[in-house]
Amino acid sequence: MTATTTAPGSADTAAVRRAISSTPRPTRPGPLSAALTFGWRGMLKVKHVPEQLLDVTVTPVMFLLMFTYLFGGAIAGSTSAYLDYTLPGLLVMSVLFTTVYSGVSLNTDLTKGVVDRFRTLPIWRPAPLLGSLLGDSVRYVIAGTVIIVVGVALGFRPDGGVLGAVAALGLVVAFSFGLSWVFSVLGLLMRSPNAVMNAGFMAIFPLTFLSNVFVDPATLPGPLEAFVDVNPISVLATASRSLMAGAPDGTAIVVSLAVAAGLAAVFLPLTTRLYRSR
Amino acid sequence: MSTQTALAIDARGLGKSFGETRAVDGVDLAVPAGAIYGVLGPNGAGKTTTIRMLATLIPPDAGSARVLGHDVVSEAATVRELVSLTGQLASVDEELTGRENLRLLGRLLGYPRAAAKDRADELLDAFDIAEAGGKLVKHYSGGMRRRLDIAASIVVTPRLMFLDEPTTGLDPRSRNQVWEIARALVAEGTTILLCTQYLEEADQLADGIAVIDRGRVIAEGTPADLKASVGTGSLYLRLLHPGQRAEAAQLLERTVGPVVLEPEPAALSATGADAGRAAIAVAELSRAGFPLVHFSLQQPSLDEVFLALTGHAAEETSPLSDDLQEHLS
Ligand SMILES: Nc1ncnc2c1ncn2[C@@H]1O[C@H](COP(=O)(O)OP(=O)(O)OP(=O)(O)O)[C@@H](O)[C@H]1O
Ligand SMILES: [Mg+2]
Numbered sequence: 001m002t003a004t005t006t007a008p009g010s011a012d013t014a015a016v017r018r019a020i021s022s023t024p025r026p027t028r029p030g031p032l033s034a035a036l037t038f039g040w041r042g043m044l045k046v047k048h049v050p051e052q053l054l055d056v057t058v059t060p061v062m063f064l065l066m067f068t069y070l071f072g073g074a075i076a077g078s079t080s081a082y083l084d085y086t087l088p089g090l091l092v093m094s095v096l097f098t099t100v101y102s103g104v105s106l107n108t109d110l111t112k113g114v115v116d117r118f119r120t121l122p123i124w125r126p127a128p129l130l131g132s133l134l135g136d137s138v139r140y141v142i143a144g145t146v147i148i149v150v151g152v153a154l155g156f157r158p159d160g161g162v163l164g165a166v167a168a169l170g171l172v173v174a175f176s177f178g179l180s181w182v183f184s185v186l187g188l189l190m191r192s193p194n195a196v197m198n199a200g201f202m203a204i205f206p207l208t209f210l211s212n213v214f215v216d217p218a219t220l221p222g223p224l225e226a227f228v229d230v231n232p233i234s235v236l237a238t239a240s241r242s243l244m245a246g247a248p249d250g251t252a253i254v255v256s257l258a259v260a261a262g263l264a265a266v267f268l269p270l271t272t273r274l275y276r277s278r
Numbered sequence: 279m280s281t282q283t284a285l286a287i288d289a290r291g292l293g294k295s296f297g298e299t300r301a302v303d304g305v306d307l308a309v310p311a312g313a314i315y316g317v318l319g320p321n322g323a324g325k326t327t328t329i330r331m332l333a334t335l336i337p338p339d340a341g342s343a344r345v346l347g348h349d350v351v352s353e354a355a356t357v358r359e360l361v362s363l364t365g366q367l368a369s370v371d372e373e374l375t376g377r378e379n380l381r382l383l384g385r386l387l388g389y390p391r392a393a394a395k396d397r398a399d400e401l402l403d404a405f406d407i408a409e410a411g412g413k414l415v416k417h418y419s420g421g422m423r424r425r426l427d428i429a430a431s432i433v434v435t436p437r438l439m440f441l442d443e444p445t446t447g448l449d450p451r452s453r454n455q456v457w458e459i460a461r462a463l464v465a466e467g468t469t470i471l472l473c474t475q476y477l478e479e480a481d482q483l484a485d486g487i488a489v490i491d492r493g494r495v496i497a498e499g500t501p502a503d504l505k506a507s508v509g510t511g512s513l514y515l516r517l518l519h520p521g522q523r524a525e526a527a528q529l530l531e532r533t534v535g536p537v538v539l540e541p542e543p544a545a546l547s548a549t550g551a552d553a554g555r556a557a558i559a560v561a562e563l564s565r566a567g568f569p570l571v572h573f574s575l576q577q578p579s580l581d582e583v584f585l586a587l588t589g590h591a592a593e594e595t596s597p598l599s600d601d602l603q604e605h606l607s
Contacts, residue, residue: 013462019404020466023397023435026388028359037385045373048414113369117430120333121386122359278337 031251034127035134042135045105049236052101053139057146060094062166064150067214072094075215080155087151088158088168089213089242092233094147095140095172096208100200102136103183107193110278119276126272129184140176144169160246168243169258178260181267213237214235232259286311286346286438286469287332293340293493294327301327304341309486311346314460314470316484316501318477318583325473326366329440330459332471333363346437366443366473368427370415376407376426378603379415383433383578401429406455410483421452428459430533438469445479457482478577481505489587497587505582511576513559518569520544526568533559544571551575 072082384394535550
């Protein structure tokens, strides 16, 4: 029952009523403005949840140290020669791991009901998805930069110089824009963020190891070599290596971009459709 | 638009299935504008699914609904301009601060940067979360989170607001705060569709109630109508001396109505007690030399409403029981 005196803990009703009545309806934002606002949200998350970024940057750095110093000499004759070979590939690994989080964070939004709120807003419907890409790209660039900087600290001196490294990073980030939609679909289909993470890494981990990121496929048995050669991650690593070496491999670059475009062409529409109906 | 006759929600034969489960099975709702309308039902009754259809989140697979005069399917975009949803899960971003959540929505609704910030601060103040405004929402208490959630729904005051079980899991103090906010919203002209499992909540807030069970409306009316259909509550007593229980029961049966002996040896309760008769009974017991440790007058529960309306207890519908129902009918 309501008492005659105001119950303790009751909200300040007058202030609530003022807050309710003081809202002239603003004109709704355009598509770009809405998408940029979601981009801002993505940035805030990078700031508030740095652990997520740490996870995906620490693993490749560990691989970098382990492979270079444990196996580097055995694989490539010397650790510095191996570093030259593997760092452009580890850049690929580092950034591609980060794309799994596109699916994880989408699934988090879904299971927490945040997607419901966004979907009842009168905004351009793809804005949340495109906006989050913006936040993701910041994550990609940070993850990629960390691995390059660690490499340089260990003595990596690519012939392509700063320009080559930046070009390689740009290519890998562009590829990630395509790949991230695959994980977005996963994020919209699976039941929990953890399930998305496990499924994502279960797919991307073996694909990374069955590529030329760590070893030259010429040393592998025939059928395995054939697989490694057609693995898009190998192609991307080759392209990244060529850019860092200052001798761009046109075919590898074009194929990488084409694969990314293909993934986006299939999985972006699927993502928007699922996002709308879930 | 004339407000007397306008219906905020006009749903006819609304239905939705998920695979084998008929979650909503032909719901009709006529919700007048400018009031709180309660949808009362147990777990799995189809409340959330109904709200999600009305809020344009999922399309119905049967029937149709107009919200503030606009069809929820063909005019979904217009409906979205006029409504807001406070879902069953407090749908705020846990990885942002409270202030950032509100600024985000302000920006998405079209406020310029500075205005969005001012609006966020105004709402944080009004909803008593200003102190925690800079903290990440994942560290908020349930009550704070729910208030933030409601604040997020009124960054621009909606004409119609959906509130899905807004007080489930809240302590009485937080629950009262939410109720006051709901009342303030209605006083400022917003219509509220409130889903709840608590008869008391519907009784406190709603002007009209629809009771739903297994996807169907099984009763409709004012809270008073519904309570009348169940009868009054029960008087619960605890005696000082357990040995007096049998005698006390006799007296109680004469003054109030049928008595149930509670599991606890000193406790008993009488059904059919209204406040007047309960007061007389308590007075008579003391006068007759039965010292009381405790007495209380209890509202009929949702369970009792369901029992009265359907003849079965309020329980979660499982696919099995649905099948059984179909089999029997
Ligand atoms: N997305 C879904 N997929 C499959 N089944 C669903 C889905 N959403 C709801 N259901 C089922 O539909 C029925 C009605 O669910 P709904 O969430 O609408 O009930 P509710 O009245 O809101 O219950 P609660 O009080 O537990 O929130 C339940 O049997 C539920 O399991
Ligand atoms: Mg529900």
